[in-house]
Structures are given as structure tokens and as C-alpha cells.
Amino acid sequence: MDLSKRIQGLTGGGSDGWDVFYKARRMVADGTDVIELTIGEHDIRTHQSILDAMHRSASGGHTGYAMVPGTDALRDAVAERLTTRTGVPTTRDNVLITPGGQSALFAAHSAVCDEGDVALFCDPYYATYPGTLRGVGAIPRAVPCHPENAFEPSYADITDNCAGAKSLLVNTPNNPTGVVYSKDTVEGIARACRDNDMWCISDEVYDTQIWDGTHISPRTLDGMAERTLVIGSMSKSHAMTGSRVGWVVGPKEVITHLVTLATHTTYGVPGYIQDAATFALGEGTALEQDVGAPFERRRALGKAVIAKQNAVSLVPSSGAMYMMLDIRNTGLSGEDFADKLLDTHHIAVMPGESFGSSAAGHVRVAMTVEDAAFETALQSIVDFAKEIEP
Numbered sequence: 001m002d003l004s005k006r007i008q009g010l011t012g013g014g015s016d017g018w019d020v021f022y023k024a025r026r027m028v029a030d031g032t033d034v035i036e037l038t039i040g041e042h043d044i045r046t047h048q049s050i051l052d053a054m055h056r057s058a059s060g061g062h063t064g065y066a067m068v069p070g071t072d073a074l075r076d077a078v079a080e081r082l083t084t085r086t087g088v089p090t091t092r093d094n095v096l097i098t099p100g101g102q103s104a105l106f107a108a109h110s111a112v113c114d115e116g117d118v119a120l121f122c123d124p125y126y127a128t129y130p131g132t133l134r135g136v137g138a139i140p141r142a143v144p145c146h147p148e149n150a151f152e153p154s155y156a157d158i159t160d161n162c163a164g165a166k167s168l169l170v171n172t173p174n175n176p177t178g179v180v181y182s183k184d185t186v187e188g189i190a191r192a193c194r195d196n197d198m199w200c201i202s203d204e205v206y207d208t209q210i211w212d213g214t215h216i217s218p219r220t221l222d223g224m225a226e227r228t229l230v231i232g233s234m235s236k237s238h239a240m241t242g243s244r245v246g247w248v249v250g251p252k253e254v255i256t257h258l259v260t261l262a263t264h265t266t267y268g269v270p271g272y273i274q275d276a277a278t279f280a281l282g283e284g285t286a287l288e289q290d291v292g293a294p295f296e297r298r299r300a301l302g303k304a305v306i307a308k309q310n311a312v313s314l315v316p317s318s319g320a321m322y323m324m325l326d327i328r329n330t331g332l333s334g335e336d337f338a339d340k341l342l343d344t345h346h347i348a349v350m351p352g353e354s355f356g357s358s359a360a361g362h363v364r365v366a367m368t369v370e371d372a373a374f375e376t377a378l379q380s381i382v383d384f385a386k387e388i389e390p
Ligand code: PMP
Pocket: 040, 099, 100, 101, 102, 103, 126, 171, 174, 175, 203, 205, 232, 233, 234, 235, 241, 245, 246
């Protein structure tokens, strides 16, 4: 029996640059001690107080179907959070609760892209982006971003590639680079969207992890609230990756349609998960800071190691849980560097090429092991780069 072209074409074919990741996983399964700095997941688990709230809710009976758009309490909490953090008045009518940011990305693009529409995304990019865009029937088109500009998309980068495009997907703080887009960059994004009548899908799942500078949401700029869909999630801010709870925030009319989409796809998010998320947001910024603090510490440790040598340089990251290293001096591709590093030092990092062709010659290091081990691993990466420098 034939399967749909859409489902078969989801990955786009070809090598996806994840070979090193799977090789590391096989080594671990075979008993090798590998330091894995690959996936963006905390080395701590969800805080006990959030689990207690989840338990209270489930034992209290909130295990039936929950409201499809999200519970009023969680939608209100998300709305209040965005109003407070960005100054853009937001109410529950602007919020759809989704099973994680990933599902929110899919929903947002479903709302704005028709079959065959061009949907832009910035390269380097979070690995699922092109497949998500294909999944809604859109044609993904990369906006190449440049290392000289810390991989931030300029107005020209966007407009050079936006002919006929319906939407632009941006991500700040950025995965894989850890860069927090500057005011100039976000203004350029907004101007490009307004000038070319594009929707802006703004992936802000790392918005609580800012180690320098300020996070600016494109939704806050002139004329943008009506054309921006913000993607949020409890995964990174509250170490709730496994709970699958996130949101889309946007104009009321879009959310009304997305509630209909949710009715026909996910049928909402479990009530006890939503209650746990409501509790977590109610705890304010202290809990978010606790969750983010290890990454801020490790980034400082990592920066100190990098500052002492010239073999690799650091993309000026200022947020999220990643450091992106420029290893072009070694003459190796990111893939070869990561592969040899894994073989010789049993340290697994992600080749830049896994995140698109713009980040070739780079590797992404996730700051997801405890401080001392992270510092030692980074020192080994730097020493390895020095050894192989031509
Ligand atoms: N956007 C970005 C940039 C991410 O890095 C991730 C997860 N790694 C997601 C969205 C999706 O996260 P989740 O579905 O867990 O909310």
C-alpha cells in the first residue's frame, strides 16, 4: 500500500548529520564511558514541588479530558507571563496550550501556510524545523545566516530569500548557537516581515535562559502583534521536557482556528500536566533561575577555558544551554571533528552540519553535564583542536 508523499518526504532525505550522536549512543550501550554533550536536556529532573502539584491534581481527579484550548488557569498564567515579560497586552483568548513547543510549531505553521507555500527558517536551525514545515505541506526555504554576524539573520539575509514566502521562523535565544538576537536583528526581522507581508513565527522556548543582554520578542515591535505567533514551552524553563506542555500565543482569530485544529489532532493536554505547569508558573522567576543557573555557571567556566587559547573560538552566545565552537582552524568539518573527538576522547558533541550548512566547521556543545566534568570536557575539546591544528 502506498503511503502519502508528505509522510515519506518528512525528513527530506540524505544524511541528517546525526551519525555521531547515534554512534555515541551505541558506545554507551556497549559500556563505554562517553561524556554526552549532544542533546538539549537538563541534567536535573523536574522540581519535586512541580511533581507534587501534578500528583495532587491527578489524585484529585483531574485525569479526564481537559479543556481543548487549555485550562483557564494555565491560559491566564501564560497570558499574564507574556504581558509582564513583554508589555504586550495578552489574554487567555490569545493562548492555545499544546503538547510542547514542537506541537506548537506545527500548529502555528498549519495556521498560516497553505499547501505549497514557502516557509522561511534561519540556518543554522533547530533540527526539526524543515520537517515540521514539510509536515504542514509548506516548502521550507533556508535563510543562510553568517558566522561573521554570530549567525543572526540580517534584514538583507531575509529579504534576499523571501520572494513569495508566507512566513519566517526565528528563534531567539537560539538553538544551536546560544545567541540572543540583538535589538537591531529583531528590528530587521520585524521590518522584513512587515515589508513583505509575512507571518513571523517566533520560537522563544529559551526565553528564560539569558546570560547576557536582553531577550526581545518580535511580537513587541510596531505592527507585529497581529502577524506574530509566539512559541513557548515549559520544557527548557522548568526542566519539564517529558511533560509535553507548551503554547502558541497570537491573535485571537488565529487561536480560535488553532483550537479547532487541536480538537482534530491532539485533543488537548492532560489536566494534571496543565495544573503542574500552572503551579510552576505561579512560582515566578525563582524556580526558572534555579533551572537555568547551571548553564550560566558552565558558560562562564567554558568561556574561561576558551579565552586561554586560539585553536577554537566561541560564537558569542549569551543564552540557552549551548556553546557553539568555531573549529574551522583545525581544517576539519564539524562532522569529522566530532567523529574523531568521540573516537579519541569519548566526548560526544553535535557537528554544526546537523543544524544546516551555514554552521559547517562548527560544533555545538550542550552544557548538560555537571560543572567540573563540563570544564574538563571543554579543556579536552580545546586540547584536541590544538593537536590536530595544521
Ligand atoms: N524549539 C527549539 C529551538 C528547541 O530547541 C526545542 C527542543 N529542543 C523545541 C522548540 C521543542 O521543545 P518542546 O517540544 O520540548 O517544547
